[in-house]
Structures are given as structure tokens and as C-alpha cells.
Amino acid sequence: MGGKVTCTLGEVKQRADFIVYWGGNPAECHPRHFTKYTIMQKSRFLPRGRKDRTMVLVDIRETKSAKAADTFLQVKPGKDFELITILRAMIKDQRVTDAQIEDTGMTREVLDKLVDQMKNCKFGCMFFGMGLSMTRGKHMNSAALLTLAAELNAFTKFVAMPMRGHGNVTGADVIMRWQTGYPFGITFNRGYPRYNPGEFSTVDVLVRGDCDAAFIIGADPGATMPQPAIDHLKRIPTICLDPHITHTSKLARVHITTAPQGIAAPGTAYRMDELPLPLKPALKSPYPTDEEVVRRINEELQKKPFWMPEGAPLTMTAHG
């Protein structure tokens, strides 16, 4: 396991003749995804548009996206990891029994056809949503699909891409990655970045009560995180930067209203394929931008003595 096989949505639009949506409902959550990038577009390599493309939807219930799909596969809830693992075995011609397949809500005929389509397409693309990545198994469900996509490259070109949510979440990952080498779950307490999701990821830190202050930009953990995390945010000094009054700003000690990005503040947003897009503001806002607030906080921090003592930081090397 390792690495991610991916591409831009432009390549999907131009070349992808086989598209799988797994655990997502793009018709309702990403309504322009079909028409702009995936199934509806005509291109040089797929001149007949929708007729040249095949779409498969895998989900636990029949959503509105199922109408757009050529094949809808209803997987039993909580069996995504098992189903992807079966597919990994089947593309390598390993023997899986019918009973084992039926346990995931599928039949052998359906999976044989799916494996056949996956192996014989010219350019396959899998998009996965929160139905996969946020159900039991979490990161391993995503890892399973990414591994399946990587292994399918033994037969044909295949990529996998998460369907990201609202806001610039991809941007946060990308910037963290090129600045530190890690996308999230990072600590700087030793003066250099260390990565360990589960130990340093925001929700785990808050649930365990491992931090004594919180600084939140452009997110609303007060509405989305589990109750112990919200309780801890109430206990500690929480600073919230947001254009709106959110659940988080109601429990924060300080709320700073900022100009909305893309509307009144310029900047760069990252599309779900990690392509940076410049934002030009159309309106003026009386409020400062997020960047200005953070810069001014930084300037004040510079006036304080540096928190690391003189000399090299005490590093922990891998083997003592």
C-alpha cells in the first residue's frame, strides 16, 4: 500500500470511459460533476459523450444518482471493505465462493461483469464519497479503494479520487503536504513536523482533551464533531474565524468576522483534483480577510520571545 493514483478532472472529462461512484450521491451533492467533468461531456476521445461512457454507482441505497447510472450496485451497509477486497481478489483470478460474495449483497454474475468492465475499459476512474470514507473502517475503506485502483493499473489506466466536501478542504491538505510533507494530523511541538493521524488529528486531540487552546479557520467543528470534542472546545479558549456566526463561534471565546473567500476576499481555492483556482473578489467587505487576521496575530507573536530554547531541537530519530 502506498501512493495515490490520480489525475485531473480535465483528463476524466477527456478520456474516462468507465466511471464508478462509490458511497456518494453526486446528483444531489455535486450536481455539476456529471455535466462538467464525468459522464455528459463529449471530447476528442469520446465523441459521443454519454454513449461512449459507462457509469456504475455503488451505494447502500438507491439515491437520485442511480437514475444516471448504467449499473446500480446495492452493497449491504458496512460491507464496502469486504466487497472491495473481494474485487481485489477477483481481478487476480483468486477463488471466492458464491456465499462469500452474496454476503456483501452482490451476485457472482454482477461482479464478473464489473471486473470485466474494469479490466477492459480504456481509462477508469473511481470517485468515492463519505458513504465509504466515514463509515465503519474509515481510512481503511478509502485505502481499499485506492489500492484497488492502483492494482487495476496492471490491466488498464485506472485512477481514484475522493469527492471532497464544501469549502477549501483539498487546499488545506495540499498546502500542508508541500510545506511539511504530510497532509493532516501534524504536530510541530518539537519544532519540526511529525505525522500521526489518530494521535494528532483534530477530532482525536479534542476528544481526548489533549489541547489547551483551539484556533479554527473556515470550519465548523461545533456542528460536525462528536459531543466530547465540542465539550472540550467549550472548556478551552477557542478562537474562531468565520464570515458567519456558526455553532463553533457560539461556543468560542473569540469570534472574528472575516470577509467571505471568493466573494469579498481574493485567494486560491483547490478543486477536488488538487488543481489550484484563483479567486477574484466581486464585492468589497468591511471585514478583514482571514489572511490579514492571521498575519496580524503572527506579527504580535513575533514580539514575544521564541518558545524553543537555544540550540537544536531535541529530535527523536527512528531507532533511538
Next chain:
Amino acid sequence: MSTVFRLKEQPNVPLEAEVLCPDTIADLSNAEIRQLTVFHGKRQVPLEDFFDVEGDGSVDMELHGDLKKVRWVARAMTKGSVTVHGDIGMHLGAYMKNGRIDVHGDASDWIGAEMKNGLIHVHGNAGGQVGAAYRGDMQGMKNGTIIIDGSAGLEVGMRMRRGTIILGGPARDFCGLEMKGGTIVLREGAEIRTGAWMRRGTIISLKPLQMMPTFADSNEFNPTFLNVYAKHLQQYNIDLPFAADAGSYQRFAGDLSVPGKGEILVWNPA
């Protein structure tokens, strides 16, 4: 005589104390030990801010108190012993090379992660990623023994290469994930996805397991190596059934998705 550490003040953010290790303190005087640096969050503070230290340095350490927020204790230790009376935080005995750790209380995640050798015995429950590989690393524990009397969390023995993990209580999901060798003994079974993506190695369960669909049911037998293995485990007071008149083991081979040569042995009492 062992060096005794008593936690006198509960840290309000994690305290990273990899200096609490026999190798570091063995040759130091009491005053020198008190001045060792620990990380309270991002702040470097002397050990004495949080611990009362009794006695000069030795290879045997005793820790007392609620140490849930104290991390990296006995990191990469090569000798001596560490005894913890109370709960202990993450990364206990990570990278350890030799020696013995006893916890009379609960342990947290990542105990014995990527250990090379030695013994860890937790008398209470443990968290997840016991003996596992750190994120991005290919191999977890390479040798040694981890015994947990209670339950354990997610991804026990993830990518372990060799060595033994014995759980007295149940494990949660993904026990033996991507295992590359070694043995995991589950006395009270596990939740789902046990042995997912395993390449090699053995998982022995004394309770029925919910198997991954990519494991092949092969045969029912009494493997000869288990006689030897059960005798080896007797030194830790662990009873592993192996006699043919008491029952037999159902063998599952997998994980076919890799495809791997691992095995899961499920005890079937007669």
C-alpha cells in the same frame, strides 16, 4: 535498587517523556535525572516539574500515578525493566530492543510499536495499533512478546513482521491488518475484519471469528507446531489448547486479495 518516579502534577497537555527509559537514566545521579528534559506540549521543562524522583539511576524503573498523558515511556529501551503502577499513555515501549515492561493498569495506543525484542505485559486493557508499524512504515514489531490481559483496540499487530501478541480480552476491528509474519493469539476473539490483507503469519483464535470473505476454509486439524508453541507460552502462564481429544483447529488461508499465505486458526472444542 530501582529508581522510583511519582507523578506529582497531572499534565494538562500530553507530556512526551522519552527520557523515562532505563538506557537514559542508568548512569545518572538523582539530581541529573531531575534535570532531564521532557516536552510538556511544546515547552521543554525539567522532569522534576512533573515527577518526584527517588533514588539514583538504575536499569530498573518504577512509575506511579495516573500517567495517561505521559507518552513515549521506555522508548527504544535496550535493557532493564520498567514497571508502571497506574494507566500509561501512548507509544509505551515503541522501538524497544530488549528488557521488560509491566503495566499494572491500562495502556493506550501504539504500545510496542515497531519493537525489535523484549517483553511487554499489560495487566489491564490496551488501545489500538499494538505492535504496529507507524504510518508510512512497512514493518511493525520485528520480534519480542506483547501480552495484554484485557481487551485491545483497532489494528492490533498492523504490518507486524515477527514476534507474538497475546490478547486475553477481545480485539476490535482489523486485528492483524496487513500482517507479514509473527503470531497473534486471541483468547476472546475479535470484532470484524480480522486478518484483512495479511501476507503471512498466524492468528490463533479460541473463539469463533467473523471471517473476511477473502479467506478460504481449508481444513480442520491439530497443527504439530502448536504443541511446541503452547509449551513456549506456558512460561507466561498462558494455556493454549492443542490436544486432539480436546478439539481441533479450523484453518482459514488468506488473504486472497493480496494474495497472501497467512493463516487463521479457530479453535473448535470437541
